[in-house]
Amino acid sequence: MAIHSRLSELDEASMSDAQHEVLSEILSGPRGNLDGPFLAWIHSPQLANHAQRLGAFCRYATGLELRLSELAILVTAVWWKSQAEWQIHAPIAEKAGLSSQTIEALHLEQTPDFIKADEQLIYRFTRALYETRRVDDVLYAEAVAMFGESVVVELVGVLGYYALVAMTLNTFAVRRDSETALPFAEPTPTA
Incomplete structure (x- = not known):
């Protein structure tokens, strides 16, 4: 599926x-x-180089099951109303085992x-991290008990990435294309 953006188009010769x-x-x-953000990042090859390596780790090598990392990605896509992020990751999340009901509820912001x-x-x-920019002690302890400290660190990395x-x-x-x-209404332009 074709991807397009407002960036100038790059051709291999230039x-x-x-x-x-x-x-x-x-x-x-x-x-x-060269899907998703790489279409933009390639305009800055040093950023692209570092970001794609971090992205490969966050997407393919954390201690989180793919179903769980895709859930975190979809919550992020909803938070940021990121059209392409949702378009790319909703099918991956469902294939990874996240229920269609869960995906639809997220999409509806429920x-x-x-x-x-x-x-x-x-x-x-x-949600706690995005809404309050913090994770309280109780929630943190629950996450460490369920996933372990290193996976909680990786989860925060996935969210940041x-x-x-x-x-x-x-x-x-x-x-x-x-x-x-589009999955989300586009905001009205500000002056």
């Missing part, structure tokens, strides 16, 4: 050596495409009726 290097690394890695305690905890942790992704996608109006309506 790309710098640094851009070619990072493009090659991205295309040969687990993603295999608290899902979680059956699994780990999903409910990821949701509560993520995907907030960066959402800001990038929103700033540069990155969209999937799709016949369906």
Whole structure:
């Protein structure tokens, strides 16, 4: 599916050596495409290089099950109203085992009726961090008890990384070329 944005289009002939290097690394890695924020980040190859490595870890190598990291990503997409982030990750989340009811509730900005305690905890942790910019002692202790300290650190990394992704996608109006309506209403421009 094609991706487009408000950025100037890059063609391989006009790309710098640094851009070619990072493009090659991205295309040969687990993603295999220049999807999502990479379309923007490739304009700054040093940022792209560091961000794609962090992203590969956050997406493919944390101690979180894919179902749980995708839940955290979807909560982030809703928080930031990130069109492409939702378009890319909602199908991945469902394939990873997140129920369609949970995904729809998130999309409607409703608290899902979680059956699994780990999903409910990821949701509560993520919402608390975004809403209050803190995680209280009780919630922190619950998360460490369920996932372990290193996975809680990784969860915060996933949230920070995907907030960066959402800001990038929103700033540069990155969209999937799709016949369906955008997942979120676009805000009215401010003066």
